[in-house]
Amino acid sequence: MDFYEVVNSRRTIRDFENVTIEDEIIEKIIAAGLQAPSNDHVRDWHFIVIKDKNIIFKLIDIIPRGISEDKMVALLHDWNLNDPIQQACYRDAVPKQHRMLADASCIVVPLFKQKTDLLHPDNLTHLNGFASIWCCIENMFLSATAEHYACTLRIPLGEEEAWTKQVLQYPEGWCMPCVIAIGKPRSDASMVKQKEYSLKERIHWNQW
Numbered sequence: 040m041d042f043y044e045v046v047n048s049r050r051t052i053r054d055f056e057n058v059t060i061e062d063e064i065i066e067k068i069i070a071a072g073l074q075a076p077s078n079d080h081v082r083d084w085h086f087i088v089i090k091d092k093n094i095i096f097k098l099i100d101i102i103p104r105g106i107s108e109d110k111m112v113a114l115l116h117d118w119n120l121n122d123p124i125q126q127a128c129y130r131d132a133v134p135k136q137h138r139m140l141a142d143a144s145c146i147v148v149p150l151f152k153q154k155t156d157l158l159h160p161d162n163l164t165h166l167n168g169f170a171s172i173w174c175c176i177e178n179m180f181l182s183a184t185a186e187h188y189a190c191t192l193r194i195p196l197g198e199e200e201a202w203t204k205q206v207l208q209y210p211e212g213w214c215m216p217c218v219i220a221i222g223k224p225r226s227d228a229s230m231v232k233q234k235e236y237s238l239k240e241r242i243h244w245n246q247w
């Protein structure tokens with residue numbers, strides 16, 4: 040696939056076929072991630088790849104399996120999600136959080152080193168490691184797209200990060216930005232509507 044075809048066809052997929060993925064493809068996707076720019080030039084990232092469904096089910100046991108209409112309405116209100124396209128996205132995504140990870144062909148947990156308190160940085164450079172791993176994650180998503188797979192991700196909420204650390208036994212000092220799911224889209228997989236934009240309005244030449 041041409042680069043722009045990959046960029047334009049990458050979409051978040053949350054409805055996966057329950058199929059296996061070859062280790063070689065996972066390695067290619069992670070190798071693409073490792074090509075991303077890193078703030079300290081050392082690409083000090085590790086990846087825990089999980090294909091064993093027993094471990095996946097243990098890992099995601101903490102994630103809610105759906106949401107009631109009352110709770111969904113409260114969530115949209117509490118998180119100030121007012122845009123109808125945004126609301127449609129959350130209505131599609133939130134109930135699928137557990138199932139998308141359960142049905143994926145593999146789960147990848149990327150890990151980066153964080154020396155300072157990530158949630159209370161003194162300055163922007165304290166967030167460089169976090170920023171770098173997200174460059175890595177996007178490379179992985181694009182690579183998966185080029186390999187005719189699709190991805191989704193989940194940001195850990197509440198106790199999920201501590202639980203993941205306990206289940207996967209990764210050492211102190213390492214942080215997970217998210218959990219990535221890679222899989223083959225189901226034939227009826229939904230893709231939420233993307234927000235439209237005007238390029239001309241978004242680009243400010245020389246000055247805002």
Ligand SMILES: Cc1cc2nc3c(=O)[nH]c(=O)nc-3n(C[C@H](O)[C@H](O)[C@H](O)COP(=O)(O)O)c2cc1C
Pocket residue numbers: 049050051052053128132136191192193194231233
């Ligand atoms: C920082 C970040 C956090 C996200 N968190 C979640 C999440 O917790 N669960 C989920 O299903 N999708 C999550 N997503 C995926 C977005 O919902 C998705 O990228 C967005 O709706 C745009 O759709 P597209 O990727 O198909 O263009 C996240 C994406 C980003 C970049």
